[in-house]
Amino acid sequence: MFSGTIPAAASPADGVQYLELRNALAARIAAGEWRPGDRLPSERALQVSGQAARGTIREGLAQLEAEGLIYRKDRSGWYVSPAPxxxxxxxxxxxxxxxxxxxxxxxxxxxxxxxxxxxxxxxxxxxxxxxxxxxxxxxxxxxxxxxxxxxxxxxxxxxxxxxxxxxxxxxxxxxxxxxxxxxxxxxxxxxxxxxxxxxxxxxxxxxxxxxxxxxxxxxxxxxxxxxxxxxxxxxxxxxxxxxxxxxx
Amino acid sequence: MFSGTIPAAASPADGVQYLELRNALAARIAAGEWRPGDRLPSERALQVSGQAARGTIREGLAQLEAEGLIYRKDRSGWYVSPAPxxxxxxxxxxxxxxxxxxxxxxxxxxxxxxxxxxxxxxxxxxxxxxxxxxxxxxxxxxxxxxxxxxxxxxxxxxxxxxxxxxxxxxxxxxxxxxxxxxxxxxxxxxxxxxxxxxxxxxxxxxxxxxxxxxxxxxxxxxxxxxxxxxxxxxxxxxxxxxxxxxxx
DNA sequence: TCCCCTTACTGGTCTGGACCAGATCAAGAC
DNA sequence: GTCTTGATCTGGTCCAGACCAGTAAGGGGA
Known part of the structure; x- marks a missing residue:
């Protein structure tokens, strides 16, 4: 019920699509599928694989950005953040x-x-x-x-x-x-x-x-x-x- | 060109609607139109007065929230933040x-x-x-x-x-x-x-x-x-x- | 007077489009 | 080889709707 590790536990998602996307991407980043500095798939590609509207995809990405896990380069893409x-x-x-x-x-x-x-x-x-x-x-x-x-x-x-x-x-x-x-x-x-x-x-x-x-x-x-x-x-x-x- | 005061200067907005809304609301808060703890007009009310889609209104509000000027109470409204x-x-x-x-x-x-x-x-x-x-x-x-x-x-x-x-x-x-x-x-x-x-x-x-x-x-x-x-x-x-x- | 229930209102989430500007990269010109 | 050009891809912004769940306020009943 209480872990000493530094990052907070992921949210339960509760059937909220953008939080589920957030959790899925966070898990793939944690698994090392992308390394710091790597670019994530484009929003439209995530749309196809995730079956959601682009706005929903962007909500999930903004979530990860607020947590500091990813960052964006204007009109280039979303990238995995390096260690602080x-x-x-x-x-x-x-x-x-x-x-x-x-x-x-x-x-x-x-x-x-x-x-x-x-x-x-x-x-x-x-x-x-x-x-x-x-x-x-x-x-x-x-x-x-x-x-x-x-x-x-x-x-x-x-x-x-x-x-x-x-x-x-x-x-x-x-x-x-x-x-x-x-x-x-x-x-x-x-x-x-x-x-x-x-x-x-x-x-x-x-x-x-x-x-x-x-x-x-x-x-x-x-x-x-x-x-x-x-x-x-x-x-x-x-x-x-x-x-x-x-x-x- | 450089002010010593603590809050950063507002963004120039550049014709971006949600940043213009953000600046307009920030100015009205700074002018004391609403005090800490007061509720802002509802998103739909801002939509009517500002002539923008609700998504755009919410983008501007999220901006002010990220800056810590306002906060939300779930399904109740947006409120002006008290001093930290x-x-x-x-x-x-x-x-x-x-x-x-x-x-x-x-x-x-x-x-x-x-x-x-x-x-x-x-x-x-x-x-x-x-x-x-x-x-x-x-x-x-x-x-x-x-x-x-x-x-x-x-x-x-x-x-x-x-x-x-x-x-x-x-x-x-x-x-x-x-x-x-x-x-x-x-x-x-x-x-x-x-x-x-x-x-x-x-x-x-x-x-x-x-x-x-x-x-x-x-x-x-x-x-x-x-x-x-x-x-x-x-x-x-x-x-x-x-x-x-x-x-x- | 007090409590409960209804109801209107609020933000939360989501859809599926649209157009734009900048980044990127490959093909062609020099 | 280097530079320019153009097409393509990317995120940035915006629209106009929809339905849901929780809040809050008002009215009616005890």
Whole structure:
């Protein structure tokens, strides 16, 4: 009646067609009929083999997508999701070493890097006046050639002058540490399921409205200064949160 | 071009009807036309005012649901979601004090409490042999009369003999501390978006397959013993994760 | 006043079509 | 060999219906 294993038990289906399709496909994926990255049969092919209307087929597929078992590539097909990256926000040593330690291939691409002026919100975050000069970097990060997140990083120009001369396709944490002597000693992280829309959906190449995970991290150094303010939008099926910490 | 505010910008809609409906409803919710807990107009009423097929209306509503702005009560209607509870897994003092501190009304209901034998997985968690006696407690927890999570708690009988004589409609942490001298000093927490199905969906009174958040927590005392193993299934729109911790 | 039963209403599921835009790939042109 | 072109396949969106099961509210009876 209670299993300790991580994935929840499949639903009973109760004669609901789309849940039966969901269970059938989930079973075939679990049996290894398709491997991570493989494409499922097309919706119309599933229609023929399953004897259901296409809308019903799509309901079942959307179900599996919400569970993170499969994902879609626009107008290309449905694919089996790779295993998620395990993410410990209290242990952040940087995306690259993190992903590599899990035997996956990370990559980073800088989309934008520019100077901005602090709005009211960012002024509050950095403890500066509105209009203070900041740097904004927008990056896209990949695991095994699949884009998994876009992030907006804001850094205080006063702590890292002339930051924009660097390339950000590598570790930003490394740049801040080696060139500016900025070391993170404390993180504040907030996470919330969200929908990926607009620019984020576009940057990840997904249909607007798909679920995602919004991670907002504020990093402080030993003097309590804000070293980095970072907002990340993850594909919801690409990440699993794991936290280990002492109780306070 | 970059706002620090927490919710992501709405999608541009691009002439897509269901996204336009989503934006229109989101704007009316943001404007306060409906308050948290209020019921939206019925799908058929929206159909008349919006001149679209019911399937299109439902697509737009499902969109808002995925974003956590609204939720559904089976065959009753669509309702505006209340603000989520902020949850810090490293700071867990117990659900009740936690929710009250945020000005909300918590409640707990025990669904089951029974003796079980450890399977292979649980034996590994507790560092005992398979078949070792454990206690399993299943509870449902509410915020402002709305069920927000179901949880399965496993406690080692060796650490807390005769635990089942207590009522669990109050703080379990308190019982373990005051009657057995068990204090949690370290937590390990894993979180992953999931779909709520079967028993979990039933216990929360929601449609099977809706998104949720699966939280698995292992609590240790100062001697490194497993005090509590806890698996929670949250409504995805009822919780927001916030972690604050030193970097290690 | 209270309870029960009827009834209208609500979302849940499903059908079987339609047209579109982008992805894909093979055949042909250079 | 490389590039272009076109046909085909894919999912994305939308329509207009249908029937079902559970909710909720109102009316009638005790």
């Amino acid at each position: 990256i395990v993410y410990d926000p209290t242990r952040w040593e940087g995306f690259i070493s993190y992903v590599e330690a899990q035997g996956r291939a990370p990559a980073t691409e800088t989309l934008d890097a520019m100077a901005i002026a602090a709005d009211a919100f960012l002024a509050g975050v950095f403890g500066r006046e509105a209009g203070a000069p900041l740097n904004l970097i927008r990056r896209r990060r990949y695991v095994d050639d699949r884009p998994v997140l876009v992030e907006y990083i804001v850094v205080d120009v006063a702590l890292a002058p002339d930051l924009l001369r660097f390339s950000f396709d590598q570790s930003l944490t490394g740049i801040l540490k080696s060139h500016y002597g900025l070391a993170v000693t404390r993180n504040k992280v907030e996470m919330q399921p969200c929908a990926l829309t607009g620019r984020e959906a576009e940057a990840l190449g997904i249909k607007p409205g798909l679920p995602g995970l919004n991670v907002v991290r504020t990093s402080y150094d030993a003097q309590g200064r804000v070293v980095e303010f970072d907002r990340e939008y993850w594909r919801h099926d690409a990440v699993k949160i794991s936290v280990e910490a002492r109780v306070r | 509870i902020v949850y810090d897994p490293t700071r867990w003092e117990g659900f009740i004090s936690y929710v009250e501190a945020q000005g909300r009304a918590p409640a707990t209901e025990t669904l089951d409490a029974m003796a079980i034998a450890a399977d292979a997985f649980l034996a590994g968690v507790f560092g005992r042999e398979a078949g070792a006696p454990l206690n399993l407690i299943r509870r449902r927890r509410y915020v402002d009369d709305r069920p927000v999570l179901v949880e399965y708690i496993v406690v080692d009988v060796a650490l807390a003999p005769d635990l089942l004589r207590f009522s669990f409609d109050q703080s379990l942490t308190g019982i373990l501390k005051s009657h057995y001298g068990l204090a949690v000093t370290r937590n390990k927490v894993e979180m992953q978006p999931c779909a709520l199905t079967g028993r979990e969906a039933e216990a929360l009174g929601i449609k099977p397959g809706l998104p949720g958040l699966n939280v698995v927590r292992t609590s240790y005392d100062a001697q490194g013993r497993v005090v509590e193993f806890d698996r929670e299934y949250w409504r995805h729109d009822a919780v927001k994760i916030s972690v604050e911790a030193r970097v290690r």
